[in-house]
Each structure stands twice: as structure tokens, then as C-alpha cells.
Amino acid sequence: xxxxxxxxxxxxxxxxxxxxxxxxxxxxxxxxxxxxxxxxxxxxxxxxxxxxxxxxxxxxxxxxxxxxxxxxxxxxxxxxxxxxxxxxxxxxxxxxxxxxxxxxxxxxxxxxxxxxxxxxxxxxxxxxxxxxxxxxxxxxxxxxxxxxxxxxxxxxxxxxxxxxxxxxxxxxxxxxxxxxxxxxxxxxxxxxxxxxxxxxxxxxxxxxxxxxxxxxxxxxxxxxxxxxxxxxxxxxxxxxxxxxxxxxxxxxxxxxxxxxxxxxxxxxxxxxxxxxxxxxxxxxxxxxxxxxxxxxxxxxxxxxxxxxxxxxxxxxxxxxxxxxxxxxxxxxxxxxxxxxxxxxxxxxxxxxxxxxxxxxxxxxxxxxxxxxxxxxxxxxxxxxxxxxxxxxxxxxx
Numbered sequence: 186x187x188x189x190x191x192x193x194x195x196x197x198x199x200x201x202x203x204x205x206x207x208x209x210x211x212x213x214x215x216x217x218x219x220x221x222x223x224x225x226x227x228x229x230x231x232x233x234x235x236x237x238x239x240x241x242x243x244x245x246x247x248x249x250x251x252x253x254x255x256x257x258x259x260x261x262x263x264x265x266x267x268x269x270x271x272x273x274x275x276x277x278x279x280x281x282x283x284x285x286x287x288x289x290x291x292x293x294x295x296x297x298x299x300x301x302x303x304x305x306x307x308x309x310x311x312x313x314x315x316x317x318x319x320x321x322x323x324x325x326x327x328x329x330x331x332x333x334x335x336x337x338x339x340x341x342x343x344x345x346x347x348x349x350x351x352x353x354x355x356x357x358x359x360x361x362x363x364x365x366x367x368x369x370x371x372x373x374x375x376x377x378x379x380x381x382x383x384x385x386x387x388x389x390x391x392x393x394x395x396x397x398x399x400x401x402x403x404x405x406x407x408x409x410x411x412x413x414x415x416x417x418x419x420x421x422x423x424x425x426x427x428x429x430x431x432x433x434x435x436x437x438x439x440x441x442x443x444x445x446x447x448x449x450x451x452x453x454x455x456x457x458x459x460x461x462x463x464x465x466x467x468x469x470x471x472x473x474x475x476x477x478x479x480x481x482x483x484x485x486x487x488x489x490x491x492x493x494x495x496x497x498x499x500x501x502x503x504x505x506x507x508x509x510x511x512x513x514x515x516x517x518x519x520x521x522x523x524x525x526x527x528x529x530x531x532x533x534x535x536x537x538x539x540x541x542x543x544x545x546x547x548x549x550x551x552x553x554x555x556x557x558x559x560x561x562x563x564x565x566x567x568x569x570x571x572x573x574x575x576x577x578x579x580x581x582x
Contacts, residue, residue: 187450189287190461191579193228194446194549195220198378199396199537202306202439207393209307209441210383213242213249217257217303220445223379224299225263228447228459232261236295238269239285241278241302242541243570245271246314253303273541274470275570276508278302279444280544280577286448287465296453301445302542311439311540329476331423336570337415337436339478340509341427346477347515351430354510355408358435358534361507365531366401373530373557377549398438398537408434435510440537444545463552466562466578467493473572479512481574482566483519489564489576497522500578501560504547506567507532516566530554543567544575555581 197220200208208216217240225232240254255269274281279302286298321333334342344354368374380394413429414436421427454461469489473481482505490497497520505513505527517527530536530550533543544567551563566576 196444437538442539475572
């Protein structure tokens with residue numbers, strides 16, 4: 186089988202996903218175009234050689250509608266013959282894009298593919314695509330007559346089932362900020378972040394090159410003062426085990442961002458004089474309980490390890506998306522992974538969760554962490570709406 190390699194992977198620094206956030210001044214197509222342009226420019230790649238661009242985006246409505254990846258490809262100045270498509274695997278959309286890109290290369294269909302993702306949660310708020318619509322229909326409601334729940338409630342259910350205390354959740358969240366702040370101070374993110382020169386509404390200019398969502402002063406004590414975010418009397422009656430521990434502080438913040446990975450066959454990379462940084466080893470995607478919803482990374486990890494014939498002990502770095510603190514904590518409990526290997530540069534609680542961009546954002550951080558510490562294997566996994574999860578294993582080259 187043809188080997189699919191990662192030549193490069195980049196991202197924007199995160200922006201707060203609200204009006205006034207650093208990236209809220211950019212149309213999402215321009216936001217994605219910025220990383221596409223940076224990716225080909227810094228690798229000296231003629232974009233005419235790209236066989237396809239596969240992008241992830243969750244809220245495909247308003248400014249993110251009508252195949253935003255194709256819009257961004259044209260906005261980036263790529264030749265018109267370069268195609269693009271936009272997919273929705275919920276929070277794992279751009280991780281799935283990277284999987285599809287690698288699979289296209291491994292099958293011999295394509296030589297050069299960009300996997301990418303974007304989400305402007307300031308300009309296209311979460312839930313925009315579902316607003317005012319019945320997204321379930323009669324047959325799904327008949328299958329789950331008690332009703333599905335939102336992701337915040339699912340996180341509460343995980344915290345209850347795994348017996349996670351509020352203090353444990355807040356402590357994990359504080360460590361995420363501490364690790365991200367330490368990594369930023371050590372310039373660990375510099376190689377993956379594309380600095381953007383932006384204009385303010387007043388006509389001024391500024392350089393956005395630092396994650397806006399990281400709060401270095403965060404402490405467990407300060408987080409303990411925040412109220413629970415998803416308290417609901419009806420849900421409490423249905424699930425009396427819930428302890429209402431999920432807050433804005435131990436959840437990922439609303440975020441704007443974009444990211445992109447240059448994926449090709451090893452042979453094509455050699456022909457172009459480009460150095461592969463990592464190779465794809467194994468992929469997995471699973472469906473899981475849509476009410477618990479966020480537990481999918483556990484079976485996805487088990488599945489991808491089995492396919493790779495590797496044990497968790499052989500993985501040097503794990504990137505598990507921190508949609509909510511209970512997700513990586515429950516995962517670590519089940520997979521038996523030491524904390525030092527889990528999100529060593531902080532996770533989405535600190536670095537943000539720009540939904541459609543998060544998969545390739547995690548990939549950028551994973552590749553750079555493996556290179557910095559000489560690790561061999563890295564695994565990333567992501568919980569997704571509807572009770573799904575992706576998992577990917579890469580090997581540093």
C-alpha cells in the first residue's frame with residue numbers, strides 16, 4: 186500500500202468565539218484561506234499540484250454555507266481546477282478530512298491533498314444550522330422516546346458515571362491552561378501557528394499570533410467559584426445521578442480558528458524535495474451511545490490500537506480533545522494512560538475548540554510535540570455530536 190505522509194500542518198492562533206474576538210473580523214472563508222495560502226507558501230508548493238482539498242466545518246450555514254472549503258480555495262488564489270469539498274463529522278470533521286485525504290493517497294487515487302477545517306463561532310454561532318428546525322424527525326424520536334440531550338448534559342452523565350468530582354474537573358481544567366501557557370512561553374507553538382495581520386473596525390492593524398483563549402492565571406480555586414452551566418429541572422428528574430459539575434471553566438470555550446495539513450505520498454514528497462514529518466499508521470471511527478454521546482473516544486482508541494497492533498504503552502503522546510473535562514478524564518481512566526502523556530501542551534479547554542478546525546489543530550500540536558520530545562507514535566481522538574468518535578495514530582519520521 187502507498188504510504189501517506191504529513192509534510193506540514195499549520196493553524197491559526199485561537200480567537201475568542203464572540204464579536205470582539207481577534208478573529209471575528211475575518212469572514213470564515215478568508216480565515217480558512219489564510220492557512221491554505223500559508224501552507225503552500227512555506228513549503229514552496231505549486232498549488233496547481235493539489236489533487237483535492239477536503240475541509241471540515243460543523244455549522245454549514247450563513248457565511249459557512251455552500252461548500253466553504255471551495256470558497257476558501259478560490260479565496261486563497263489556488264487555480265480554479267483545484268477541487269474542494271466540505272464534510273461534517275461534527276467536532277471530528279477535520280480529523281475525518283485528514284483520514285479521507287490519507288486514504289485517497291494510500292489508495293493511489295491522489296498524490297497531494299490538503300485536509301483542513303474552519304469554524305467562526307463568533308460569526309456563525311453554534312447551532313445556527315439547526316435553528317428553528319426539527320433535526321430529528323419522527324423515526325429517531327420513536328427510537329429514543331425519552332429524548333436525546335445536549336453535550337453539556339452528556340458531560341454531566343460522564344462525570345456521574347465515572348465518579349469525577351467537581352474539584353477533579355476544575356483541577357484538570359486549570360492544568361490545561363497552565364500547560365498551554367508554559368508551552369506558549371517556551372515558543373512551543375511558534376512552528377504551527379500562522380501569524381495573521383488583521384485590521385480593527387477602527388482601521389488599525391495588529392498581529393494575531395498567540396492563542397487568545399489561554400488564561401495563565403487560571404486556578405482551581407477560581408474555577409470553583411463558577412456556577413454549573415447546564416442545570417435543568419427536567420433533566421435532573423430524568424437523571425437524578427447528575428451532580429451539576431460542568432461549568433464554563435471546565436468546558437472548552439467558543440472559539441474561532443482554522444487549520445490545514447499537507448498530505449501526500451512519500452514518493453511524491455521525495456520528488457518535490459519535501460521532507461515528510463510523520464506518516465499515518467492507523468485510523469478508526471466508531472458510533473457510540475448518542476445519549477452519553479461523548480464516550481466514543483474510548484472504543485475508538487481501543488479500535489485504532491488493535492488495528493495498528495500497538496498497545497497504549499507504546500504511544501508516546503495522546504491528544505484527546507477537551508470538549509469538557511470529564512471526556513479525557515474518563516478516557517484516561519479506561520485506557521490507563523499516565524497524565525504526563527495526555528495533552529502535554531494543554532488542550533481545548535485552554536487552546537479553544539473551533540469545532541470544524543479542531544481535528545487538524547490537534548494534529549498540528551501532536552506532530553510538533555513528537556518532534557520536540559523525540560517520540561515515535563502519537564494518537565489523537567475526538568468525541569463528536571451524535572455519539573461518534575475518530576481516532577488516528579501517526580508515526581514521527
